Amino acid sequence: HNHVDEDDGFDFQQGTKFKLVVDEAKAPRYLLYDVNPGEGFNLRRDVYMRIAVLIKSLNEDAPWILVLPPWSGIYHWRSRDIEAQNKIPWSAFFDLSSLRSFVPVMEFEEFLKISREPVIEELYYLQHYKEGWDKWEEKMDRRPCMHNPYSYDSEANLWRGWFFGYDRAVGARKLECLSVMGHAGFVKPFLLTNTSARSVMLDRAETLLHDRYGDSVFWQCRRSMRFAKHLRDIADNFRAEYLDSTDEGDKAIIEEDWQSMKRNHGDAIGGPYLAVHLRRADFVRAREKYVPSVKSAAKQIKHLAKQLNLTKIFVATDAPQTEYDELKGYLTDFSVYQFEPTLEARAKYKDGGVAIIDQWICAHARYFIGTRESTFSFRIQDEREILGFAPETTFNCLCKKKESECEQPTRWLIKY
């Protein structure tokens, strides 16, 4: 059923307005999402993957574009001496052309540009079931909102809310709460048949689970999530300058296209350093059971570096300077390195970019040890899987106490 749609938003590539004859069923639709406000960067990356896999599946039936949620007000990005870290586009951190070779994505700003008005047609706020559950089953129901952070603006006839820090510059035409228990793919039929809205947003998208955690599609998505080249370059320069680490020497060559990169475990050997991700800050209290004291962490690091015969230690941490100095004080037999950006670099790349640089350096070490249950450490582990490291050099975490045995991370091995 063809029809003439005037002033349709379909013309974004041409940038001109013209009359389009579109097959309504084939015009692309836009899926937006957001995550619980308190969550950190790497947990958000995990939610992106759930939604991206959903988009991939939707595109088997109809064209959908994933609108990337700008980065605003991230709790862990604490630098106060640089400009507010708001409305940061994904291109600041990721290689968009690489993401696009998995699914169609666009920045929120692009979405605003092609939209007639700064309006999202339908917004679904995902929640659990009020009554809880006895037996797990996939289900979804429209339910009254248990908690609703949006409010109705009766002058504009729009729902207002946070909207990635855009606040009153954006609104939603319709809001409903959906109680849901299920995988991301479970909402596909709903999106395809229960709504014909052009733009649909799922808030609290972390409520949805991964369709198939760790399968080859999961890994395709993960492989497509390449960090932006400008950040990798900074990390690579640091590796070369301080850690005697180069892609050639480390046997960790990156191919231009992630799709043609396939490695076996043990192909990569990494640079001659031990990398540690020491998650502190809010983790010290939030994961009290797992996080060692600085002194205990130092003991474990020392022991390991000796065992591995490595004299250089790279530390990625969110610890305050005093804790880092304390750690260094225990490790005087070794050369300890940290990536310390200048104020200028931090202003340019933001706390998010600096964290990525840290991750990329950790990903290239001969041996990596992280912090238990930290998604920051998990993302380093999968990066190392992609590069082809032997799993025993990757899936390691610090223990609460040096002497105590502790559970080591699950080995989520790459699948092609």
Ligand SMILES: C[C@@H]1O[C@H](OP(=O)(O)OP(=O)(O)OC[C@H]2O[C@@H](n3cnc4c(=O)[nH]c(N)nc43)[C@H](O)[C@@H]2O)[C@@H](O)[C@H](O)[C@@H]1O
């Ligand atoms: C307590 C929970 O912790 C969860 O964090 P977790 O999984 O470690 O990991 P993320 O979700 O990434 O959140 C932690 C954030 O802290 C900073 N950060 C942590 N470690 C480092 C580091 O080594 N170097 C640099 N430069 N920055 C670091 C960074 O901004 C990172 O995104 C959160 O996702 C949850 O929302 C919650 O806060």
